[in-house]
Amino acid sequence: MYKIDFNNFFSYSFSIDCVIFGFKDGQVNVLMIKRSMEPFLNHWAIPGDLVYPDEDLQVAATRILTELTNLSNLDLHQAQTFGNPSRHPQGRVITTAYFALIRITDFEIEASSFAEEVKWVPIHEVPELAFDHNLILNSTYELLKQKLSYEPICFDLLPEKFTLNQMQQLFEYVNEAEMDKANFRKKIRPIPLIALGEKQKNVKHRPAKLFSFDSEKYSEIAEEDGYRFKI
Amino acid sequence: MYKIDFNNFFSYSFSIDCVIFGFKDGQVNVLMIKRSMEPFLNHWAIPGDLVYPDEDLQVAATRILTELTNLSNLDLHQAQTFGNPSRHPQGRVITTAYFALIRITDFEIEASSFAEEVKWVPIHEVPELAFDHNLILNSTYELLKQKLSYEPICFDLLPEKFTLNQMQQLFEYVNEAEMDKANFRKKIRPIPLIALGEKQKNVKHRPAKLFSFDSEKYSEIAEEDGYRFKI
DNA sequence: TTTAGATATTGTATTTTTGACAATAAATAG
DNA sequence: CTATTTATTGTCAAAAATACAATATCTAAA
Numbered sequence: 001m002y003k004i005d006f007n008n009f010f011s012y013s014f015s016i017d018c019v020i021f022g023f024k025d026g027q028v029n030v031l032m033i034k035r036s037m038e039p040f041l042n043h044w045a046i047p048g049d050l051v052y053p054d055e056d057l058q059v060a061a062t063r064i065l066t067e068l069t070n071l072s073n074l075d076l077h078q079a080q081t082f083g084n085p086s087r088h089p090q091g092r093v094i095t096t097a098y099f100a101l102i103r104i105t106d107f108e109i110e111a112s113s114f115a116e117e118v119k120w121v122p123i124h125e126v127p128e129l130a131f132d133h134n135l136i137l138n139s140t141y142e143l144l145k146q147k148l149s150y151e152p153i154c155f156d157l158l159p160e161k162f163t164l165n166q167m168q169q170l171f172e173y174v175n176e177a178e179m180d181k182a183n184f185r186k187k188i189r190p191i192p193l194i195a196l197g198e199k200q201k202n203v204k205h206r207p208a209k210l211f212s213f214d215s216e217k218y219s220e221i222a223e224e225d226g227y228r229f230k231i
Numbered sequence: 232m233y234k235i236d237f238n239n240f241f242s243y244s245f246s247i248d249c250v251i252f253g254f255k256d257g258q259v260n261v262l263m264i265k266r267s268m269e270p271f272l273n274h275w276a277i278p279g280d281l282v283y284p285d286e287d288l289q290v291a292a293t294r295i296l297t298e299l300t301n302l303s304n305l306d307l308h309q310a311q312t313f314g315n316p317s318r319h320p321q322g323r324v325i326t327t328a329y330f331a332l333i334r335i336t337d338f339e340i341e342a343s344s345f346a347e348e349v350k351w352v353p354i355h356e357v358p359e360l361a362f363d364h365n366l367i368l369n370s371t372y373e374l375l376k377q378k379l380s381y382e383p384i385c386f387d388l389l390p391e392k393f394t395l396n397q398m399q400q401l402f403e404y405v406n407e408a409e410m411d412k413a414n415f416r417k418k419i420r421p422i423p424l425i426a427l428g429e430k431q432k433n434v435k436h437r438p439a440k441l442f443s444f445d446s447e448k449y450s451e452i453a454e455e456d457g458y459r460f461k462i
Numbered sequence: 463t464t465t466a467g468a469t470a471t472t473g474t475a476t477t478t479t480t481g482a483c484a485a486t487a488a489a490t491a492g
Numbered sequence: 493c494t495a496t497t498t499a500t501t502g503t504c505a506a507a508a509a510t511a512c513a514a515t516a517t518c519t520a521a522a
Contacts, residue, residue, distance in 0.1 A: 012243060012284055014314075014325055019453070035370055053323055059313035081312045081327045083245070083288035092284055094245055096312045165470080182472070183510060197517090205468040206518040396499080413501070414481060429490090436497040437489040 014059045015095040017048035019079070019140040020069070022104035023157040026169050027122040028144075029104065030137065031068070032129075034117035039089050040130030042116070046137060048095065049097070062097040068118075074100045075156060077147065079140040087132045099144060101156035104132055145174045152191070152229040155213035161196055163208035164188070170231055177217050187231060192217035246326040248364070250310070250371040251300070253335035255387040257400050258353040259375075260335065261368065262299070265348035270320050271345070271361030277368060279326065292329040299349075304336055305331045306387060308378065310371040318363045320442075328367050330375060332387035347453040376405045378411035383422070386444035392427060394439035395419070402462055418462060421450035443454045 018030040021074035028142075032044045047068050051060040077099040087093065097143050104120065121127075123141055128134065148154055153172055168184045192214040221227040251262035263275045278299050280451050282291040308329040318324065335351065352358075354372055359365065379385055385401055386393075399415045423445040430439035452458040 012245070014243070014245070051314070054316045056316060057312065057325070078311060079289065080309060083282070083327075085285045085287055094288070096314075163470090178510050180511070181470080182512085185471080186509080200470095203469085206470050206516075208470055351518095394499090411481070412499080413483085416500080417480080434498085435490050437487075437499050439499060444491085 012092050013094075014051045015046040015048050016051055016064055017046045017091050017095050017097050017136055018061060018064050018068070018076075019046055019097055019099040019137060020065070021099060021123075021141075021144060021157065022120060023153055023170055023173075024104045024120060026173060027124075028141075028157075028173060029120040029122050030126065032119055032126070033068075034123050035130060036144065043130040044121075045130040046097075046133045050093075056096075057096060065098075065100055069102065069107055071102060074102060075153065076100050077143075077145050077153075079103075080136070082132060082136055084132065095136070097140050099140050101144075101153055103157070103159055105159060126224050148174055149231050150229060152213065152215070152218055154231075155215075161198065161210040161212055163200060163210060165208055169213075170195065190195075191229060192221065243323050244325075245282045246279050246324055247282055247288065247295055248277045248326050248367055249292060249295050249299070249307075249332040250277055250328055250368060251296070251376060251386065252330060252332050252354075252372075253351060254401055254404075255351060257404060258355075259372075259388075259401075259404060260351040260353050260427050261357065261372075263350055263352050264299075265355070267347040268363060274361040275352075275358055276361040277328075277364045281324075288327060289329075296329075296331055300333065300338055302333060305333060306384065307331050308374075308384075310374050311367070313363060313367055315363065326367070330371050332375075332384055334388070334390055336390060338385055376425050379405055380462050381460060383444065383446070383449055385462075388447075392429065392441040394431060394440055394441060395425045398442075421458065422460060423452065 014230060019171060020110070022029045022031070033047050035041055035043050035045050041083065047064060049060070051057060055063075057078070061078075062072075062074075065076065066072055077100070079099055081094065081096045081227045083094040085092055086097075119228045123137075126134065126137060129137065130193065147193045148171070149203060154167060158166055164185060167188070168179060168181065171184075172179055194213040194214045196212060198210045217230070218227075233319070246332060248253070253260045253262070262278065264278050266272055266274050266276050278295060280291070280295045286294075288309075289307060292309075293303075293305075296305060296307065297303055307329045308331070310330055312325065312327045315326040316323055318326075354368075357365070357368060360368065385398060387395055388401060395416060396412070398419070399410060399412065402415075403410055424442040426443045427441045427443060429441045431441065449458075
């Protein structure tokens with residue numbers, strides 16, 4: 001359909017960068033790859049790829065994510081677009097950031113065609129990255145923090161079955177503020193959670209009850225009562 | 232620096248669409264142009280243009296805005312990026328939407344190279360537009376509504392000197408809900424406004440006091456007290 | 463079996479914010 | 493001077509947020 005040679009491609013092209021967030025050990029982590037090719041060989045970076053000439057952006061983002069994680073049915077959120085003419089040393093590459101939230105325990109990452117090495121890094125310990133990826137990452141993390149407070153996406157980061165304290169810890173982490181346990185529970189009372197009747201195991205103290213998010217009920221009350229998630 | 236011919240350009244190119252919002256007669260209006268060229272000749276559209284191969288996105292958005300309005304120093308906010316492969320009939324054109332807020336009374340719009348005709352249209356009366364511009368417009372208006380509630384950008388839409396009722400009407404319009412005057416005033420009490428000591432003129436009832444936004448004080452309390460605009 | 467230690471969970475009282483509505487003030491038009 | 497209109501401020505009850513106390517339930521060790 002389109003004739004594209006290397007020169008053409010690298011004089012004006014378009015890419016997607018996928019910021020993949022997880023929540024582990026009480027910290028928000030981001031998936032980093034070690035580049036196995038030039039430019040920025042051996043530098044850490046956010047996984048990204050060029051968009052095919054007739055490929056939709058959302059489709060491209062999904063493809064990149066699937067190639068990396070083998071997970072599907074994940075919510076992908078578009079973030080900012082970056083187009084500084086000198087952001088890519090080999091030509092004009094405009095890139096759109098997408099972010100995805102995954103349950104770290106749900107999958108095993110492995111190095112692929114993408115990269116020599118893959119690892120999770122706590123968001124506050126990210127090293128200097130290739131291209132303008134630090135800029136992209138910071139801007140996308142800001143967006144994540146915003147969306148966490150008014151969309152029910154925290155449940156994409158938490159385990160399928162989670163304790164209320166785990167949920168609280170996530171918000172304490174991103175807001176960088178401690179919260180009162182009792183008051184947190186009052187705040188989330190309107191959010192439809194399913195009490196599973198199960199409990200935490202292998203803890204050396206009173207185990208907490210496990211909950212899961214009732215997304216069907218959420219859609220229902222969002223539509224009927226105009227309820228909006230808010231923390 | 233870059234060799235670009237028509238075929239190349241239209242096999243893979245990048246554009247900016249500028250959604251320009253104003254507030255007039257108690258309604259949010261958006262600036263529309265009537266296209267003077269194919270495709271979509273004579274259709275209404277959002278003003279937009281291709282980005283030059285070595286031009287920054289923000290710079291391109293500013294250029295397009297200035298060409299159209301002759302205004303400068305306006306805040307430009309990046310919105311969503313649209314990249315459906317079939318959104319442009321002549322080839323792959325990915326576009327990023329930016330929006331700007333202007334005081335309608337501050338400038339006189341005029342048809343330019345861009346368009347045959349230019350006009351303000353209330354956001355709820357927008358006709359069918361060229362390309363996917365209805366989609367872009369709706370998505371950008373949603374973003375505007377969000378940002379209005381947690382960033383002090385309503386003052387870019389209101390006149391330099393405004394009454395508290397004008398401010399209230401803007402929020403009533405975007406939230407599609409009436410508010411109590413007394414309670415609205417309580418809500419905005421933390422926002423630093425300068426009471427100008429002047430009053431409305433040419434009204435056939437008690438004139439309201441005029442205010443302006445104290446952006447310096449806002450920056451100050453935002454930094455020192457961590458205050459955040461919220462309505 | 464009992465008890466200490468740790469965290470989960472619930473309750474209560476106070477303060478702050480919100481919301482509904484009443485009362486007063488300041489202009490114009492006749 | 494008075495009726496009319498909108499601006500502005502005040503009040504009170506309900507609701508939400510906050511601080512903090514009390515109780516519950518598990519593990520592990522004595």
